[in-house]
Amino acid sequence: MSNIVEFIPVWAIASVFSKFLFYFGSLSLGGGALCLIFFNDKTFPNYTLLLQYIGFGSLLGVHAELLFFLLKVGELADTGFLGMFDIGYAKILWRTPIGVVLRYRSFAFLLVLIVAFFTHSKLVRLSSPPGKMFFYPLLIVQGIALLLIISVFRISGHVSVLDDLSWIVVGIHFLAFCCWIGSLFPLHWTLENSSMVIAKTLLTRFSVAGSIAVGLMVTTGFYVTYRLTGFSIEEFLSAYGQYLLLKIVFVLSILFVAALNKWRFVPELEGFDVASRLNMRQSLRIEVLLSAIVLVITAYVSSQLSPMSML
DSSP states (O other): OHHHHHHSOHHHHHHHHHHHHHHHHHHHHHHHHHHHHTSOOSSHHHHHHHHHHHHHHHHHHHHHHHHHHHHHHHHHHTSSGGGGGOHHHHHHHHTSHHHHHHHHHHHHHHHHHHHHHHHHHHHTTOSSOOOGGGGHHHHHHHHHHHHHHHHGGGTSSGGGGSOHHHHHHHHHHHHHHHHHHTTHHHHHHHHHHSOHHHHHHHHHHHHHHHHHHHHHHHHHHHHHHHHHHTTOHHHHHSHHHHHHHHHHHHHHHHHHHHHHIIIIIHHHOOTTOHHHHHHHHHHHHHHHHHHHHHHHHHHHHHHHOOOGGGO
16 A cells, blocks of 8 residues: 555646646636637526536636645745645745746636626626626636636746747647537537427537537647657657557547547437437447546646656
């Protein structure tokens, strides 16, 4: 047991967990916004679910950023759990890029949380489902929040030591992933609770947006991988490279499932066909599971490993 603890330190596990929460919060912003605009059945239950999804994700995002900062304070203090609350070391980190990331990202998530709360409060007082304009203030805030989250890539993470183009490309990659994967949970709800006609229409529309997101993810991912590794054999034989390859395998698996959705399961959806609905639901669940695995790997790589060229 002690060997396992030494191999995966508690601090590392907690850091990966906080990163995972951050990614989930970001997914709720990107996917929630996309579903509010394009992929909902325009009913009170669907709008309520989306606002709760965005609010809950934002709340997790705030806590994730605070937890990550406290963990870094604890690592620096090196005095155990109570070291996380060392004011002296916290003041030191507050003035570093870690402190800047905390301020920008926690403010972004908190802003969305507040606006989502007030939007939900107004929604429950309406007598009929609103149009898109009702959600514009929230959508604008979500866009600003995502830009704030992306902006700190230039001072944190592996691409911060590269040129400006690299962190912008990573931002596009991150945004495309958030919008695509973040839409899966609301769409799964729609498939279970809306009519088959509406579900098929929304999923068909989403497959088009998903194709655009996939194209952006693949091209930007290829570019960033090249900038970080140079596609050298030595890099891919390192711990960083091996986890990167593992992540690529799971991403390719997601793309395979997404292709099945687009070309097989969505076209098969019909009015009262229980089997086609079940197949589509299971496919979305598999896509969500694979995405969660990718997020865990990404959280570990981004918080615990670095390319050999940066060591």
